[in-house]
Amino acid sequence: MLDQDFILQTRGLSVYYDSKIAVTDVNLNVARNRITSIIGPSGCGKSTLLRCFNRMNDLIPSARVEGQVLFDGLDLYGPDVDPTEIRYEIGMVFQRPNPFPKSIYDNVAFGPRINGFKGDMDEVVERSLVRAALWDEVKDRLKASALSLSGGQQQRLCIARALAVEPRVILMDEPCSALDPFATLAIEELMRELSEDYSIIIVTHNMQQAARVSHYTAFLMLEETRVGFLVEFGESRKIFTNPEDERTEAYITGRFG
Amino acid sequence: MAVIPRTEFQRRRNRRKWLGRAFHGMCLLSVAIALGMLAVLLIYLLIQGATGINWSFLTSFASRHPDQAGIKAAILGSIYVVLVAGVVSFTLGVATALYLEEYAARSRFAKIAKINIANLAGVPSIVYGILGLQIFVHNLHLGKSVLAGGFTLALLVLPIVIVAAGEAVRAVPPSFREGSYALGATRWQVIWHIVFPLAFPGILTGVILAVSRAIGETAPLIAMGALTFVPFSPDSPLSRFTVLPIQIFNWTSRPQEGFQEAAAAGIIVLLVILLIMNAGAVILRNHFQNKWEG
Ligand SMILES: Nc1ncnc2c1ncn2[C@@H]1O[C@H](COP(=O)(O)OP(=O)(O)OP(=O)(O)O)[C@@H](O)[C@H]1O
Ligand SMILES: [Mg+2]
Numbered sequence: 118m119l120d121q122d123f124i125l126q127t128r129g130l131s132v133y134y135d136s137k138i139a140v141t142d143v144n145l146n147v148a149r150n151r152i153t154s155i156i157g158p159s160g161c162g163k164s165t166l167l168r169c170f171n172r173m174n175d176l177i178p179s180a181r182v183e184g185q186v187l188f189d190g191l192d193l194y195g196p197d198v199d200p201t202e203i204r205y206e207i208g209m210v211f212q213r214p215n216p217f218p219k220s221i222y223d224n225v226a227f228g229p230r231i232n233g234f235k236g237d238m239d240e241v242v243e244r245s246l247v248r249a250a251l252w253d254e255v256k257d258r259l260k261a262s263a264l265s266l267s268g269g270q271q272q273r274l275c276i277a278r279a280l281a282v283e284p285r286v287i288l289m290d291e292p293c294s295a296l297d298p299f300a301t302l303a304i305e306e307l308m309r310e311l312s313e314d315y316s317i318i319i320v321t322h323n324m325q326q327a328a329r330v331s332h333y334t335a336f337l338m339l340e341e342t343r344v345g346f347l348v349e350f351g352e353s354r355k356i357f358t359n360p361e362d363e364r365t366e367a368y369i370t371g372r373f374g
Numbered sequence: 375m376a377v378i379p380r381t382e383f384q385r386r387r388n389r390r391k392w393l394g395r396a397f398h399g400m401c402l403l404s405v406a407i408a409l410g411m412l413a414v415l416l417i418y419l420l421i422q423g424a425t426g427i428n429w430s431f432l433t434s435f436a437s438r439h440p441d442q443a444g445i446k447a448a449i450l451g452s453i454y455v456v457l458v459a460g461v462v463s464f465t466l467g468v469a470t471a472l473y474l475e476e477y478a479a480r481s482r483f484a485k486i487a488k489i490n491i492a493n494l495a496g497v498p499s500i501v502y503g504i505l506g507l508q509i510f511v512h513n514l515h516l517g518k519s520v521l522a523g524g525f526t527l528a529l530l531v532l533p534i535v536i537v538a539a540g541e542a543v544r545a546v547p548p549s550f551r552e553g554s555y556a557l558g559a560t561r562w563q564v565i566w567h568i569v570f571p572l573a574f575p576g577i578l579t580g581v582i583l584a585v586s587r588a589i590g591e592t593a594p595l596i597a598m599g600a601l602t603f604v605p606f607s608p609d610s611p612l613s614r615f616t617v618l619p620i621q622i623f624n625w626t627s628r629p630q631e632g633f634q635e636a637a638a639a640g641i642i643v644l645l646v647i648l649l650i651m652n653a654g655a656v657i658l659r660n661h662f663q664n665k666w667e668g
Binding site: 171176203232282 | 551556567
């Protein structure tokens with residue numbers, strides 16, 4: 118593939134918390150308009166790696182990032198880059214649904230508002246909720262509290278909230294881990310649809326999920342001597358049927374981790 | 375094979391039940407003592423002062439004749455001074471708390487500052503009166519005025535407001551902050567749209583507590599130079615003033631029977647104002663609190 122086909126690329130990316138390393142020298146190319154999943158055992162640095170892509174690690178005082186993250190060729194950690202401007206291009210959905218204690222409408226409108234959007238807000242809210250496959254369920258109660266929704270609905274609201282600022286990339290950190298299988302399938306279906314227009318990176322502990330929805334899979338691991346290093350990266354089909362590295366095979370077949 | 379014989383379990387269970395009841399009883403007794411004292415106080419006040427409360431008492435100024443003495447100047451003085459104190463301590467307190475919790479949260483400076491602020495809450499109130507006299511009355515040339523009094527009380531309650539506001543700010547779940555940062559919000563936007571509105575009910579509680587304390591304070595205002603005999607309305611921020619507790623204190627130290635009655639009536643007025651303020655604040659707080667709970 119050509120470089121233009123990658124929306125995000127990491128070059129020798131390492132992350133430290135104080136002096137403790139959590140992600141080690143990761144080189145990863147994230148394809149445009151595809152779903153890339155990051156899998157690996159607990160504590161191997163998946164969330165840390167994901168948070169490099171929208172500079173959320175900046176909010177943790179002890180975190181330090183080395184190496185490069187290129188976003189369409191632009192170094193996200195370059196000197197002139199304002200992290201708040203990155204974050205509405207690269208949206209994020211969290212492990213636990215975290216809608217604001219405001220109305221459903223205000224949740225979706227929050228991002229456009231703080232970014233100075235002046236157009237037709239009703240239209241943005243409707244479009245985002247439709248895209249997040251939540252519109253039909255909430256269209257009659259937009260003024261109701263977002264906290265009155267079920268967990269699965271709340272997570273879709275969080276996706277709608279992220280979509281409302283028209284990001285190009287959506288990062289998802291175990292977005293289904295607090296949801297039941299039915300809600301999980303709904304979110305997976307949604308991700309498939311969204312991947313036509315957005316590039317998605319998802320961290321997941323669920324092998325089937327990674328195999329089902331993602332086009333590419335990155336396997337991170339930790340050993341006694343090294344943490345958060347990339348073992349294998351490639352097409353999900355290949356990783357889950359015929360991995361090259363035996364550690365990958367051990368992990369996906371459940372013999373380890 | 376049971377290691378402990380059944381009867382042993384039985385005995386222990388009985389003892390636990392008995393202990394539970396005893397504790398329950400003790401708690402009840404404490405409540406009864408507290409409420410009882412309050413009831414005695416109120417009844418005593420009502421007997422002594424209720425007859426003294428009438429329209430002319432509320433609308434007359436101080437007088438040397440007990441039957442003509444009124445409390446108007448003190449009511450107005452208390453309300454104005456406490457308003458100034460509330461607004462100033464709210465503004466400064468919230469700004470300080472937000473700085474310490476959001477901007478400088480992990481710095482050594484913030485830690486030291488917080489310890490010192492907590493200690494300030496324990497400084498005797500008269501010290502603030504002396505401070506107010508020097509800074510506001512003399513250095514800033516405000517005179518022994520409503521403004522100077524309000525500022526002095528604001529200083530006095532500022533630590534309480536800062537500590538309460540800081541707790542309210544810390545209680546805002548980090549996930550809401552992350553959620554808004556992830557949408558491209560700046561720190562200021564996160565504070566203004568998320569942290570402050572969610573912390574507001576808690577901050578309000580702190581301000582209510584603080585202002586309730588301020589309205590009962592006597593010593594710092596006397597030290598600052600508030601008057602005890604005010605036959606006029608404090609009609610400008612720079613006019614001289616007195617407040618309810620000073621007026622009450624003044625009356626209780628007079629020998630005439632009539633002034634004792636006026637003092638009791640004054641205390642009732644003070645309590646009623648306190649109650650109205652607290653009730654209003656609780657209503658306000660509930661209004662903000664219940665809105666979005668799922
Ligand atoms: N804020 C932090 N401060 C210090 N160390 C941290 C912090 N966050 C994570 N770490 C450490 O960094 C390492 C990687 O953590 P990370 O959360 O990225 O793992 P993960 O792969 O997402 O794990 P999980 O699957 O359990 O979510 C862990 O050893 C963790 O203890
Ligand atoms: Mg994680």
